Amino acid sequence: TDKIDNRIDNKIDIIFGINTFPSFIAAQICPQNTPLWTDLNGWIMAESQARGFFEKTNIHFANAWRQEKFILKRADKISTVSTAQKFCTIGEMASIGNITFQNFHTINVYSLPNTTEFFKTDKQDNIDTKKRTQKLFKGVKTPKESIIISHIGGYNNWVDTSTLFTAIDNAMSTCPYLYFVSTGGAIKNVSNKAFSEFLDKIDTSKHKERYIFLGWIQTEDMHKVYQESDIGINIDFSCIETQTGARNRLNEMLKFQLPIITTGESEIAENIGKYGAGECVPNENPNAVTTAILKMATMAKESNLSQYKKKCEFMHTQIYNSKIIMQPVLDFINTPIIRDKKNTQQNTPLLFVKNALWYLKKNGIQQSFNKFIQRFL
Numbered sequence: 001t002d003k004i005d006n007r008i009d010n011k012i013d014i015i016f017g018i019n020t021f022p023s024f025i026a027a028q029i030c031p032q033n034t035p036l037w038t039d040l041n042g043w044i045m046a047e048s049q050a051r052g053f054f055e056k057t058n059i060h061f062a063n064a065w066r067q068e069k070f071i072l073k074r075a076d077k078i079s080t081v082s083t084a085q086k087f088c089t090i091g092e093m094a095s096i097g098n099i100t101f102q103n104f105h106t107i108n109v110y111s112l113p114n115t116t117e118f119f120k121t122d123k124q125d126n127i128d129t130k131k132r133t134q135k136l137f138k139g140v141k142t143p144k145e146s147i148i149i150s151h152i153g154g155y156n157n158w159v160d161t162s163t164l165f166t167a168i169d170n171a172m173s174t175c176p177y178l179y180f181v182s183t184g185g186a187i188k189n190v191s192n193k194a195f196s197e198f199l200d201k202i203d204t205s206k207h208k209e210r211y212i213f214l215g216w217i218q219t220e221d222m223h224k225v226y227q228e229s230d231i232g233i234n235i236d237f238s239c240i241e242t243q244t245g246a247r248n249r250l251n252e253m254l255k256f257q258l259p260i261i262t263t264g265e266s267e268i269a270e271n272i273g274k275y276g277a278g279e280c281v282p283n284e285n286p287n288a289v290t291t292a293i294l295k296m297a298t299m300a301k302e303s304n305l306s307q308y309k310k311k312c313e314f315m316h317t318q319i320y321n322s323k324i325i326m327q328p329v330l331d332f333i334n335t336p337i338i339r340d341k342k343n344t345q346q347n348t349p350l351l352f353v354k355n356a357l358w359y360l361k362k363n364g365i366q367q368s369f370n371k372f373i374q375r376f377l
Contacts, residue, residue: 014336017071020044024067027074035336037329038075039112043085044068046241050157053239054191072096076339077332079112082267085244086111108339112329113267114246115322116255116315136221138228141212142179147297149180149261150229152249154187158242160263160284161198164235165205167289172207174290175297181212183225226256230300231293234262234269238283242266253278254316259300259308261292271319277311 015030016037017023023038030036044067048060072078072093080086089109093099098108138148149168155161168180186192202211217225226232232253236242242265250268253260260278262269263285273280279292299305360368 014333017075020067020071023071023075027071030074033338035076035332035338036074037077037079037332038071039079040068040071040085040089041081041114042246043080043088043241043244045088046239046244047157050237050239050241051191054157054193068092069096072098073341075108076337077108077110077328079110079329080244081111081113081246082244083111084267088244102340106339110328112325113320114248114251115325116251116320117322134224136214136217136224136228137181137212142181142210143177146177146179147175147231147300148229149178149231149233149293149297150225150258151180151182151184151233152225152252153184154190155185155192155195155198156187157190157194158237158239158245159194160235160237161194163263163284163286163289164233165198165201166286167235167293168211168233169201169205169207170286170290171293171297172210174294177301178293178297179210179212181214181225181229183214183217183222185213185215222252223256226252226258229258230305231296232258232260232278233289233293234260235289236263236266236269236283238263238265242283251320254312254320257309257312257316259296259305259312261289261296263289268320271315275311275315275319276307277315278308 012031012034014035014037015026016039017026018039019041023040026036026038044064045061048064052058052060069092072089073096078089080089086109090099093109138144138146142148151164168178172178172180186195202208205211214225232249234247234250234253236247242263245266247262247266247268250260250262250266250272254272254277260272262272262278262280263283264270264273264280265283269280272278279296281288281292296305296308356368359371363371
């Protein structure tokens with residue numbers, strides 16, 4: 001951070017840290033008199049738990065908490081990717097003494113879910129007409145009449161590949177025109193054990209020729225994936241990361257009006273079920289996923305998915321609209337406020353004595369003595 005720190009001077013009006021590690025760096029280099037907004041896009045503690053689950057270790061928690069704690073102590077405003085993560089963060093702030101009577105009326109943590117406008121997967125600048133219209137898979141790697149169910153992006157630690165495989169494979173047994181297409185794949189610095197097992201299961205499936213992996217493809221080709229797909233799928237474990245995290249593949253599906261099958265618990269998945277942009281089914285329940293797949297595949301065959309597409313468009317334009325969601329950030333830019341960091345509650349012997357004297361003064365000797373007996377004896 002020293003090289004960066006040398007470039008920081010008082011001419012900077014506001015510093016923003018986007019995602020946890022950049023926010024950690026920003027918290028180290030930001031001058032005390034410069035307002036700092038940190039966006040914790042995903043709860044690092046839950047992500048550490050998910051990674052540790054597959055690696056069978058708790059080693060990641062200490063470093064994760066070191067970063068998170070440093071950010072919370074320095075940041076003036078904090079944003080999270082979900083309401084659940086917001087309250088986790090408020091709990092963390094309470095644990096380090098940042099919740100006091102002085103900030104009773106002050107909101108320092110905001111839930112700002114990811115919006116859909118800024119996904120650049122529809123960018124087609126400087127692409128020749130032939131490449132723009134060339135098919136990626138439908139009618140090339142699959143029959144023209146096939147129904148495509150697509151999984152977009154990487155296979156992170158919270159993707160339930162076991163449920164995904166079982167549900168897809170069972171649906172293929174009933175629906176001979178169903179094909180599975182996947183972009184992305186393994187992710188660096190993430191346990192890829194589950195993804196490897198997923199590939200092994202597919203290799204032994206009698207339907208293995210109907211599983212198509214495109215790998216990590218160019219951004220300018222992503223619009224074709226959505227155009228050639230009939231259904232999008234997202235299958236998560238029931239875990240804290242799911243309950244607190246984002247699901248960017250779902251944001252993209254909403255933008256491109258791709259009807260969705262998703263397991264629940266994440267905020268955006270529950271909203272998809274609520275607004276009718278797709279089918280939201282219980283987590284870790286392959287039969288429920290298979291049922292939803294067969295329902296949508298039949299509707300797709302009959303060109304009857306318009307009800308889902310309309311709801312996708314509504315969520316894209318009205319629910320995950322940046323002009324609405326980002327208003328607290330705009331307010332902060334217009335009126336930046338530096339949080340009062342003097343009034344914090346630290347668990348020290350001095351604080352214990354101060355609290356004891358306050359209680360004695362307020363309640364008298366007898367009641368204070370009774371309280372002491374109740375608490376310590």
